Every structure is written in C-alpha cells, then in structure tokens.
Amino acid sequence: MPDCVSLLLGGPQGGGLETAMLVLARALARAGYGLLADREYHSNIVGKHSYVHMRVSPKGLPRSLEYPVDVLAAMDAETVFTHFPDLAPGGVLVYDSGVSSKRLDEQASMDEAARKRATEQLAGVGFDVESLAAHLRDSKGVRLVPVNFQQVLAGVGERYRLDPARLSRYVSSILVGAVAAVLSLDLETVKHSLSVQFKGRPEIVEPNVAVVEEVARLVPGSAKVPLKEPEPPWSEVMVVSGNDVVAMAKLAAGVRYQSYYPITPAADECLLMERYEYVELDGFQLGPSIVLQVEDEIAAITSAIGAALAGARSSTATSGPGFDLMVEGLSYAGMNEIPVVVTYYQRGGPSTGLPTRGAQSDLLSAVFSSHGEFAKVVLSSGDHEEAFYDTMLAFNIAERYQVPVVHLLDKFLANTVATMPVPDPEKVSVDRGLLAKPTQGYRRFDAGFAVSPRAFLGEGPPMWYTGDEHDEYGHISEDPANRVAMYSKRIEKLKLIERELPSEQKVAVYGSDTPDFLVIGWGSVKGVALDALEELERKGFEAAYANLKLLHPFPKQEVVKLLRRAREVVAVEHSYEAQVGKLVAMWTGRLVEKSVVKFTGRPITLRELVEALELVFSGKKERVVLSYGA
C-alpha cells in the first residue's frame, strides 16, 4: 500500500506514550484514515523503553505494519538510539533538543545487548543524540524536527499556571502536536480527540491543546509527510484494541459471568467488562454481569464452569501460564459437557517468557491440552473484526455442542489498536443449544441424543455432575459398556461440529484459485500475509493464503482440497516450530517442510515477510527466521 504512512512513537514506559497514541489514533480516524497501531512494551511499570508502531492508510484499515517508518517521534534519547535504523531515508525525526547532548552510554534503562548493537552501528558517527541526528540528516536525508520539550512545557505551564511538578504529563501532547503537524493533520480533529481523551476535564484539555499548537508551529514546512486525501469506507468507525473488541463481543453474546486472574495481555479485556458490568440506557438493561477477579486461574476456569452449570453464559480470559493451570478444569468441562469459553491470548513463552510480547507458540498446547480424550473446540481470529464475530460464535458452539471452547488469540491482537467498522451483533444469532425442561427422572446425559438436552441447576428435579465416568444421570459408573457409550458420545460431537460448521468458519482462503504456493497461517498472520502476497503477485508469484480459523476439530476435508491444488505449501507463524504445519501434516498426511517464522515476540512486518516468502517461493530457502524490530 504505497499511500500508507508508517510512524514510530517511542518513550519510557509510563511517560504518556499510550495517551499520545490514543489521541493521534482518534484524530486520524476522525479525519477519515484507517490505522493499525502495535504497542510494544516491557514487563515494567515505569522507565523501560516502549513504543508504538503505527501504519496509517487513506483507504480504510491497513492490514500490516511496515518498516522503515516515515516518522520517528522520540520522547527521549533512548528512543533515538534504539530506533534510528528504522527510519526511512528522507523520513522525519522528531526529538527533544533538550537532550541532544545525551550519550548512548548514559542510557541506563537500555538493555546491554541493545546498547552494544547501537555502539557498533554508531562507530564513526558519534555517541550522542546531536551527532546521530546530524548523521541521519547528512547520510539519509532525514529531516530533523528538534523540539525543546522543557521550553515548550515551561511556556504553557506558565500561561496556564500549571504545577511545575506535573508538567511532564503534557509530554504526550508534544508528540501529538509534532506528528499531527508533520502529517498536516487537521487541528480541529486533534482538539476534538484531546477533548474525548480528557472528557469532562477542560482544565487539562486546554493546556494540552496549547502544547499541540505550540509544537505544531515549530515543525518546519520542509518536514512534512502529508497524508493522501482520505477515502474512508465508513462514516463512523471504532478505535479499539483487540481486548476491547472481545470484551464488547462477550457482552453482546450474553456473557454474564467472567472470571479472571490478572495476567498480561488478558486483563484489559476483563477490566473493560468490569466497567460495563451494568448499563441502563432508556429502559434497556445490559447486565448485570459478574466479572470476578479470583484467586488463581484454576478458580477462574472452575468458577466459570459453576456459573455455566447454573445457566449463565460464562467465560474466562488468560494467557499461556494461566491456561496451563486451567487444563484440568477444561478436562472436567469436557467430561461433563459444560459450555465454557476460554479466551487465550498467547504471549512469548516458555514459562514467564516474554510476558508483554506476542507469540503463536501455544497452538499445539491449546489443541492437545488436558488429559483424556474429549470434544473441545479451538478457534482463532485473523483481525479485530473477525475477533468480534468469532467471540460471539464461540459461545454458540460451546452451548450448541456443550463443549469447552478455546478462542486462541495473541498479544498482538490484544494490544493492537485499530480502526474497525462498527460491528453488528445481530449478524450472529444467540444459539443456546438444546435445552430441557426437566421433569422427574431427568437424565442430564441422555444417551438417546448426540447432544443431550441441557437443564440448568435449580430448574427442576436434581441432576448430577461428576468428573468420574458416569451414567446418564451423572452418577459414577465404571461399567465397561457404559464407558464405551458415554466416552464415544462425548468425542463424537467433534464429527458433528466438523460437519455442521460452515466452511468459511473453518478456513478462509484468499488469492489465487490455482496457486503455485499455498501459504498457511492463522490468527495475526492474516493481514501481513495478505499484503505480502499482493506484492508477490506483482512479482509474478501465484499464491494463496489459507487463514485457518478452526484449529480443532481440524477441517481435514477443506484443507486437503486446498493442498491438492497447491504445488508448494509454506507455514507462516509467530513461533519457532511453525506448529500449524505440524498440525496440517498430522491431519492430512502432507508434510509442510517450508516455513517462515518469527519468535522475537515482535509482529511479522511486511517487508521482511515479502523478502522471506520470495526466498522460499524461488526455492532458495526452505525456512526463514525473521527478526526485525526493536
């Protein structure tokens, strides 16, 4: 997408970067642009380096992130030292001229390895911000926008009589003002965005607006990266993170019990649900929902199971370490045919791993989680909009087939802020499955049905559940004939699911109908893969992308058909093992020996994927490991 502009905003954690991103994102959206903004941060509250990598498009939602960036806006010296190689020739560097004498070796919060890399890169250039900026200007034609942060803040502070100790809170608006001016963004949209960000607090809005205006004046006309005239495909749009989207979808789907134990990057979803635990609007009532922070992830899954038994649509959200604790509960849900949904945001493992970075390395763990054999469904979503509808769908699958469902997402989606068309919940029905009005002698696990009619606790005569093998009433039975009947009944629901789910909910295919190359991926690979294939098509490669949405039960028939048509198959994944390829091999018998993977915890970006796929398509490499991004 040549009309897109890429930006990178960086600064210390807790320094207002999040605010700067949201203000810019809403302003850009209001001005008619689509955007995708990945947030990269350390497991730290204050001080470590964080950044936002954003792509802005005049024609709706950009699907992928791209390096190099056209604008690098730095709150501090560390950002300049860390990201200068990301800046495109002729790009714009916004930096604090007040720290221009800061040296690389003074950056205490910088990782030793990163400092060492920068030291090597800067040999012969100079190790302070000023020398580096001059070097970028002279060698790459970078246009410099030095802004004296202290001076701007002091001026505005004096005008509005702000507490000098709190001036640093306005730093975010320095970046906003600079970037908005570089992009020639309409001032009114920025003002509007600030008024939304600091709603009801005009005393904060006004000085922020003043900062924006002041900084905008400092951006020279020669340092512009004007955006193309927008052609928005919408007249209203949502600016949301993946966490936001899933939370909204859960409430729309009728989830009224959500339990969680705090964990990155799942907690934000729960916090949003908590904020919306009850809404009354002109007689319409949403909720109340119980959103409960529990003592551990075991309590999260098991209390959600309890709520489901009582008749609530219930779920929990977690990431890898928490999911590991939940798997015994998942097995219980399978045994007792309990509809419960786990939203699983993968992050970099193993163990605590990269707790604030993304990954897709838990695919096999999710699919094969829990002891014993039982029906469980694993779904994935390729972008924000898919995540909305898939979240709603997950509960329908859970209740219709009385199975636990794992909705396998990742940190990239969770924390990426994107423009998304306002979704329509009514596009998805609410299917609660076969419900019974129980009478005396009710058999919860009636073997006369593939999926026995379900009643809720408290609705009629007593019913029983047990994790032991059980008879139709839910009482313990170790009888071999009963075992075979009940065990098979539970597992065979998988066939039913495979048969009944529409194929577009299993695997979505994009690109050539008769591809030479079939790229298989799932989840967050979608957007960047589609953009990459478009570029590769222009280079003469005929390819298609299969976005695998139903990961378990595996859509064998659909995938076998796709494989037949493709000469080469390449798996793309944020992992080491390219696990999706192994899953394909297991279910279809076709080995997937080519792969492009990335396991730095940072998202796959467009250029690196195009280059890697080109190497693979042209037979020069079988496996490419990507690593771009700080």
Add this chain to the structure above:
Amino acid sequence: MARSPSDYRTEVWVDWCPGCGNFGILAAAARAFAELELDPSKVVVVSGIGCSGKISHFLKVNGVHAIHGRAIPVATGIKLANPELTVIVHGGDGDLLGIGAGHFVALGRRNLDIAVVLHDNRVYGLTKGQASPTLPYGVKTKALAYPNVHSAVNPIALALASGYTFVARSYAFDAVHLKETLKRAILHKGAALVDVLQPCVTFNDVFTAERYRKLVYHLEKEGWDPLVRDPSEAEEKLTKAFAKSLEEDRIPIGVFYENPHVPTFEERIAKRVSAYPQRSPAKQPIERDGKPILSKELLKRVFSEFVVEVPAPSHTQVGT
C-alpha cells in the same frame, strides 16, 4: 409439606467403609435438609475428590462432584450466577486445606453465602492413608512409613483468619449436634465452615471414635457465646474464638464464632449494582428470538467511547 430425611437420599449404593465417619455426616446432612424443608431442586451440593466427594451422589439434591480441591470455586460460580440456590460444599481435609487451600481462604475473604462442610479425618483415605494437612506433627497413623513430618493446619483458626463469619466444629457421630450445626451453617448468611471430626476406620488408628468420645465436649454446655450481637463485639469474640481453637487436650465442638454483621459478597455486589441479585447472570434474558439483545444501534450507544464519527473533511491544518 413435612419432609423426611429419606426424601433427600438417592438409591445410589453408599460405598464407604463400614463404620466410616462419612455415614454420620450423610445422615445429618439429609436430616438437616428435611428439617429445613429445603426444596431439593434449589439446593446444590458441590463436593471435592476423595471419599467425602462421593456424598453428592448419595444426596437427592443437585450434585456437582467437582475436581480435587476445586469444589469451592465451582460453588462460587454457581452461587454468583444464581444466588437463589442454596449452595453447600463438602470436601475432605486434603481437598479443602491441602490442594484447595487457596480457595478455602478466598471464600472467607468474600463471605459469599456458602456453607463448607469439612470432612476432617486427618488422612487421605482413598489413596490409602497418607497424612493430610490436619494430621499433627510426629503422629504416625498406620499407613505412614514414618511419623508425620508436617505440622497440622488448624481449620478453625484458618477460617477465622480468612474471614468466615460462621465457624463451627462438630463430630460425625454426634448426630443431633452435627445436624443442628449444619442447619445453622446453612441458614447463616455468609461463608460458613463446619469442621467435622470423623474417624477413618481403615487408615487412621490414632484419631479413633474412641479417642474422640473421650476428648470431645460441647462448647455451648460451658456457656460459650459465639454470637457477635453488635459489630463492636467482633474483635473480642474473634480473639476469644482464636484462643479457643488452639485447645488440644480437650476438643471443643460447637459454634466458635458467628458474625451476621459482615456484608455477604452478594450484598457487596448489590451495593454497587442494585439490579443484582434479582437480575442474576443465570436469570436474565440474553436473546430475543435467537437474536442478541444488543443491536448494532445499542452497541454503538453503550460503547460510544470507542466510536469515532468521521465528518466530511475540512481544510484547516495543523502548523499551516
């Protein structure tokens, strides 16, 4: 309609060892239900894993035989989703105080209206007699290779420290006392613990029925007053209950502490959201004719903070 204990018993054959303390607990539970005239469809017994866990199959009320240690969180989900249900947890000492100790503590902190019946025989029976968290240090029951190297946790003191607002102990073979204590625990609004001492005839040859008969005495008969009549008494009564829980030469049974003044978890939520618990998670419409109640228009209004209007472009630009 008067109910009889047999109305609360299933036909399922009870497979505990003859003489097991669980029989006393089962009988007392059924009698307590009958005397309280509880509607079996509105009662849920959630049990853990082990001999005690099977009790949910023997009682003719809703039974959820959960996984090891997790009866309390399962019960928590049930109760919060449908607060009109009477929810009772049965679990062993290993289940509730070993693998599930974190949940045991959390229930007290919430003061959710759930009664917990602790089957306390000081051994892991179903796995053949290992030491449980309530077996004292240095005691060697018959299946142990060596005397116990762990010290015991005191269930009464732990419950008091965790915030349970009804804390009692009873004895499996003191039928009337146990039944009455269970009734009070069920009627109590808030988290209740009944620590039921029970012999394990097969694996615990130290804490036997004979020993308990000798050591057990009734608190009430010695003028013990557990009830917090005014919140200002809570600290004093709690302190005394702690001290009482440490008594070992004789074993007090009865209610140690009862405080009806602490808001239950349901009340804490209702304080914030008055529509709860009437509109509970299990008892509210989430669809109309198969459609979600949240239409696109409503979604936009409810989540308006995320919606950005895109007006026709204007031409004032920043910095120009």
